[in-house]
Amino acid sequence: MIQLPELRIGDNVIPLPIVQGGMGVGISLAGLASAVANEGGIGVIASAGIGTFHFDWNQSTMSLVELDREGLRLEIHKAQSLSKGWIGVNIMAALIDFSSLLRVALEEGADFIFIGAGLPFWDTNEIPLDVIHRTKTKLVPIVSSAKAARLIFQYWDRKYGRVPDALVLEGPKAGGHLGFSLKQIDNPAYQLEQLIPQMVEQVKELEAEYGRPVPIIAAGGIFTGGDIRKVLEMGVQGVQMSTRFVGTFECDASDRFKEAYLRCGPEDITIIKSPVGLPGRALRNQFIIDVEGGLKKPFVCPYHCLSTCDFINAPYCIAMALTNAQKGILEEGFVFCGANAHRVKKIVSVKELIQTIKEEYRASFENDQSPLEAQRENMPD
Numbered sequence: 472m473i474q475l476p477e478l479r480i481g482d483n484v485i486p487l488p489i490v491q492g493g494m495g496v497g498i499s500l501a502g503l504a505s506a507v508a509n510e511g512g513i514g515v516i517a518s519a520g521i522g523t524f525h526f527d528w529n530q531s532t533m534s535l536v537e538l539d540r541e542g543l544r545l546e547i548h549k550a551q552s553l554s555k556g557w558i559g560v561n562i563m564a565a566l567i568d569f570s571s572l573l574r575v576a577l578e579e580g581a582d583f584i585f586i587g588a589g590l591p592f593w594d595t596n597e598i599p600l601d602v603i604h605r606t607k608t609k610l611v612p613i614v615s616s617a618k619a620a621r622l623i624f625q626y627w628d629r630k631y632g633r634v635p636d637a638l639v640l641e642g643p644k645a646g647g648h649l650g651f652s653l654k655q656i657d658n659p660a661y662q663l664e665q666l667i668p669q670m671v672e673q674v675k676e677l678e679a680e681y682g683r684p685v686p687i688i689a690a691g692g693i694f695t696g697g698d699i700r701k702v703l704e705m706g707v708q709g710v711q712m713s714t715r716f717v718g719t720f721e722c723d724a725s726d727r728f729k730e731a732y733l734r735c736g737p738e739d740i741t742i743i744k745s746p747v748g749l750p751g752r753a754l755r756n757q758f759i760i761d762v763e764g765g766l767k768k769p770f771v772c773p774y775h776c777l778s779t780c781d782f783i784n785a786p787y788c789i790a791m792a793l794t795n796a797q798k799g800i801l802e803e804g805f806v807f808c809g810a811n812a813h814r815v816k817k818i819v820s821v822k823e824l825i826q827t828i829k830e831e832y833r834a835s836f837e838n839d840q841s842p843l844e845a846q847r848e849n850m851p852d
Contacts, residue, residue, distance in 0.1 A: 473833045475699070478513075478709040480609050480637045480686050483582065485557050486511035487825070488703070490639070490688055492713030493561020493585060494647070494807070495519035496793040498724045499716070501550035506721035506821035508556030513583060515559040516550060518543050518572050520790055536568040540575050547579040557582045559611075564589030565747065570597035577606050585639060587613030588648055588749075591623060592630070600631060609636035611688070615643075615650035616666065617673035624677055634677075637686040639711055640670045644692030646714055646809035648749045649742075656742060656750065663691050664705070671706040694811040696831025714809035715828075719821045727799030731756075731806045732815045740812055743805075746785035754806040762786050 478488040491507040493499055495517035504514030522538025525545050543560065550558045560576040562569060564586055570593040576584050577598070591612045612635050614620050624634050642663030643649055643656040655661040667689060674685050689702040690711035699710050716722060717732050731754050741755040743762075753759065766786070795804030819827075 473836050475696075475829060475832050476703070478686065478688075479684075480583070480611070483557065483609060485513055485709075488688075488699070488709035489513070489825075489828070490559070490585075490690075490709060490711040491515050491716050492645075492690060492711045493517035493559075493587075494713050494717070495521075495561070495563075496790065497521070497524050497797040498722065498728070498807075499561075499713075500524065500723040501546050501553060502723045503716060503719065503721045503821070504558055505550045505553035505556075506719070507716065507825075508550070508554040508558055510822055510825040511556065512825070513557045513559050514550065514554065515561050515583075515585060516543070516546050516581075518560055518562045518576070519566065520794055521546055523794060536571055539566075539568055540571050543572055543575050544579055547576065547581055551580075559583030559585055561585045561587065563587060564591050570594040574598050574602075577602060577608055581608055583609045583611055585611045585613055587639070587641070587650075588747075590619075590626075592626065595631070603631055603633060611635060611637045611639055613639040613641050613650075613690070615641055617669040620670065620673055621677065624681065628681070634681050634683070635685065637688060637708075638670070638674070639688045639690050640666055640707070641711070642666055642689075642691030644810035645690060646752050646812070647807040648745060648747065648751045651750065653742065653744075653750050663689060663693075663702070667702060667705045667707060692810050694814060696828045696833070697835040699828070700832055700835045714811050715815060715824065716821070717808075717812075718815035718818055719824055720818055721821050724797050725799035727801060728796055728806055729818060731801065732808065732812050733817070735808070735813050737813050740808060740810060746787065746789045752808060752810065754808050754812065756801055756805050758787075758792065758801070758803065758805050 475487050478485040489512035491512055491514050493515040496519050499515055499517045504516045507514035522542035525542040560581045562572045565588045573593055574597055612623050620638050627634050643651045643661055651661060670687055674687055678685050686708035688709040688711050689707040693710045693712050694715055717729060735754050739754050743751050743753050743759060745751045792804035796806050
């Protein structure tokens, strides 16, 4: 029987080549991550704003950094208690407490740490080199180009004396904040199918230079088992999927958040300009319409959570908006989503979703012609 291949990252062997992408704020916590891990994939906890789901910031004497640090510690413990599978943590490099959260994830034995939203460079005073060299945790940067991958390898080798264990290559169809300019998002030259061959060639060079395998995990717009087959045949070793996991019972978002996916059409999916200085993909609602119309959502920045956020001039607080959305308060926030959000039609269990993806993968082989071969035949000479 045709089966999805396993994914090897260092000495870790993951039964399925599927990483559930980290979704913040609070969309993928221990509930979703443990469920995915139990089905053979890598379940990922999103660390952004995680402290507010464990502590009342208004009543606490702890700082935001302390809240997030302890919240992440508790969430990792919870996921590990619910699953013996592979658990990862997603940490945004743009967070002011990036190094602190990274240290916690290492201390608590997360199997993987995925680092996106900025260059993955940390404070060696916070995380001494001997900690990085001793850890069994695999470190995986999320990048949008082969050029960025080489830059990171060179910097890590020089600064930390080690290199990444794998790479996530994220294309512009992903949800949330995007590592592309507004002009690049719809430009054919920057689509995932064009980026993968460039990354495959770059990684061959990096593997030769550093003497170790570097698995590539493709992300952004991968929705079906057939999509997985297509990118695997292009030379990557795994995929990261996020949007489809929102449509599960175990997803940690509120029902109203999930219902926004079920109700949306392609015309509801839009690109916004985030206060952090990056474009983001979200579902258009009245909150977004108001902001686009020049209305400001009054706030006092309680977090100062992102180093790139212009909170003095920002029309709203992105952390508060996303936290409200997670809780279902959509009048005071909005829903981040991937380009395929409108294809989520019902809520199922993670177990059923993984089984469906496996069936879709097998079904793609029923036709002798692979998705990649069909694409090549349809390309102009």
